[in-house]
Amino acid sequence: MITAAIALVCCCLSGWQCPRSGDGGNVSAAPVIKVVFVEETRPEDPSSDSLFYHQRHVTPNDFRGQSSSSGRSEAVSYTSFAFDGSTRQYRDTLEIRLVLQVFWVKSASWTRTMPPTRHTLEHEQLHFDITRLVAERFRRKVLSMPLTMDDHDSRIQYEYLESFREMNRMQEDFDNSVHRGANVAAQQDWLRRIRNELREYGVPTPEM
Numbered sequence: 001m002i003t004a005a006i007a008l009v010c011c012c013l014s015g016w017q018c019p020r021s022g023d024g025g026n027v028s029a030a031p032v033i034k035v036v037f038v039e040e041t042r043p044e045d046p047s048s049d050s051l052f053y054h055q056r057h058v059t060p061n062d063f064r065g066q067s068s069s070s071g072r073s074e075a076v077s078y079t080s081f082a083f084d085g086s087t088r089q090y091r092d093t094l095e096i097r098l099v100l101q102v103f104w105v106k107s108a109s110w111t112r113t114m115p116p117t118r119h120t121l122e123h124e125q126l127h128f129d130i131t132r133l134v135a136e137r138f139r140r141k142v143l144s145m146p147l148t149m150d151d152h153d154s155r156i157q158y159e160y161l162e163s164f165r166e167m168n169r170m171q172e173d174f175d176n177s178v179h180r181g182a183n184v185a186a187q188q189d190w191l192r193r194i195r196n197e198l199r200e201y202g203v204p205t206p207e208m
Contacts, residue, residue, distance in 0.1 A: 030092075031093065037099075040102075060115040063114070064109065074116075075111035075112065081131055083101065084099045098139075100135055126187070134166055
């Protein structure tokens with residue numbers, strides 16, 4: 001089972017100055033908007049409450065929350081994605097540098113059985129994989145969008161919110177179709193499909 005909440009880190013897209021008229025009254029060419037995604041590479045901090053997707057796959061020690069006394073879920077994983085950004089101006093180009101962050105919150109993730117079974121770990125890791133996949137789709141959407149000085153910030157923020165909604169729908173579809181992990185065959189189908197799409201995008205997938 002998945003729980004997620006919006007973790008939007010708004011880009012600070014300041015620092016650009018509009019082109020001014022040059023000598024003789026000529027106006028410089030319209031600015032070019034260039035988006036560059038930078039890989040999140042921070043090393044793992046064992047004391048941190050967050051596990052980032054690029055660091056490693058999920059282990060039993062990443063379930064640190066208190067299990068719920070209600071409901072039928074064997075485990076709950078709290079995953080989300082966000083982006084942080086900055087801008088740089090050179091000549092007629094505004095470069096927007098974005099860092100995509102896909103993370104798991106340990107204190108909000110729990111399991112009734114410790115250590116969790118291999119099947120439970122696989123199920124919760126798949127929730128993490130789905131979050132990473134939707135984040136990658138978001139990245140590709142942003143890179144393909146035509147952006148202007150007037151709308152680049154709002155369009156990126158809008159696509160983030162749309163992708164966040166997509167993630168929540170996909171997580172719910174996954175839980176419903178595998179009956180929260182009870183349907184082993186269906187879960188294996190999801191595993192193959194999600195991992196194959198991640199590999200097609202060049203995203204390393206975990207070995208369980």
